[in-house]
Amino acid sequence: MSTNSMSTGLKRFFFWSLFILFVIDAYFVYTSGTENDPSQSFLTEGAKNGKLLFQEHNCISCHQLYGLGGYMGPDLTNVMSAPGKGEIYVKTLIQNGTQRMPNLHLPESDVKALTEYLNYVDKTGISPVRNFEINLDGTITQKDVR
């Protein structure tokens, strides 16, 4: 058993050093790590409204974006560009529901806003990642990127 020889001052020094690194990391995550979003031109006013509707109806409880969310329904990241899916498919499902998905009886304008939002999300990246190479260090190189 190691002894309790470390002074409180030294403990505080380690804690605060880590905390400063945490703040620096947060700064870079908020700025250079994430600010580059080439799909901003697809973020229309309708899409912004669609995002809020997506939240208000708690869609994330059942669906995922980038694999994050619920598991009752499919990942919607690329639903607008997936083979056999697209705008008409999405609108039909929202307006009619399915055995698993409730029909929320949304007005046409809300359905349009939601599809605009999903269209914006679709342009930002790919999920799930299906085509990749595994590198020796355990990382992957994605083959298909937006």
Place this chain on the structure above:
Amino acid sequence: MKKEIGVVFIFLSITALLAGSFFGCISAFQFVFPGFFDLLPFFKNRPIHVSFTVSWIFLSAIGGIYYYLPKYCGLPLFSRKMAVVHIWMFIITGFLIISSYLFGKFGGREYWEFPPILAIPIFVSWVIFTFNFFKTVLKKVGQWPVYMWMWSTGVCFFLMTFTESYLWVLPHFRNNIILELTVQWKAGGSLVGSWNMLVYGTALFVMERIKGDQSLSRSNLAFWMYLLGLTNLMFGWAHHIYNVPTAPWIRYLSYVISMSELLILSKIIWNWRKSLEQAKKDFYFLPFRFLVASDIWIFLNIVLAILISIPAVNAYTHGTHITVAHSMGSAIGINTMILLASVLFIITDVTKFEFAGTQKTIIRIGFWLTNISLLVFLTFLVIAGAEKGKLIVENKLVFQEIMQQIDPYLVSFAWSGLFIFIGLLMTTIPPLLAIIQYLKKKD
């Protein structure tokens, strides 16, 4: 409410645990049998389940802190009134949150799915708790035991990360999904780390009391392990967002930090090697038994966490039921086992009531039923997740085809969830009755 305020928190925490696992069972059956209990659809039921479960963790951890500080650390609460305000704010906000779900009013953020306005009372009540906590513990500065560092860290980081998780209300964050998802999971990952600090601090405290060995929480090694945990809390969150197109350094940093958990894993194995004989002797003591169980779940969960932090593995497991196994394993296996140990410790301590033979038997059966069912529950989730990952990446199947193939595993998962609920009922009903008797007694 003249009784020990910590005990009132503990009473509420047990009811939240039972409610959380009850609604969890309904959610699981709705997941595999669409149309089941349509009165409360899945998209309402799931957030109710999550809110009660998170409440169980917070109420029991906070209740423990309110109880242990004056009773065992020689630190009377700075203000009992503040603690009473805290609990009333918790109850009223909780009532409003559940009502908002029932009426279909959502904020739509995973885990905090209530309208954002309700984050304000949560924030204010936590500020009150933080103030009260530090005014209490700073009466005695000097060589703090590690659990005091952990509790202090958990209290502060919850406030920070909870605030950070609401940055999305600002258009700058909301209008860039890459930034928003990253900040959400950065905050969410660290927030879970902050409540883990409260829970693991509680585990160390209870273990120290049971063993009567103060060196457990005062050694240099204990402090280094705390720093390692803190490092993971701060920087090890990005495995949630490996496939979000952020700058690559965010992923690499998290990957490297996550691998440091191998040190924690080695420490657990080393401890087991040394303490197995002693553990066998103390296993009869109920709180100790729950701590031993949590140790085994910590081991299994760290193995899983390390694996899913490797990007090549994560590409298969992300967005599958393996992620659910990881979070449920942590919430039930680790947090719940530790907090049940703390709850049993407090109840026997405060009521001076030794459970009768029959009650002990019921709790022991509940213990085994919960743990064995949890093992089955997690095994089926891992199998379902591995199968789903393979079907997505290698077979390129679509959602409906995948769900058809993994359905038998999910049905088994739902049934084992029901047995976890029964096990938890058996474990918690005797202590709940003891605590009700205590609270009914006149001062």
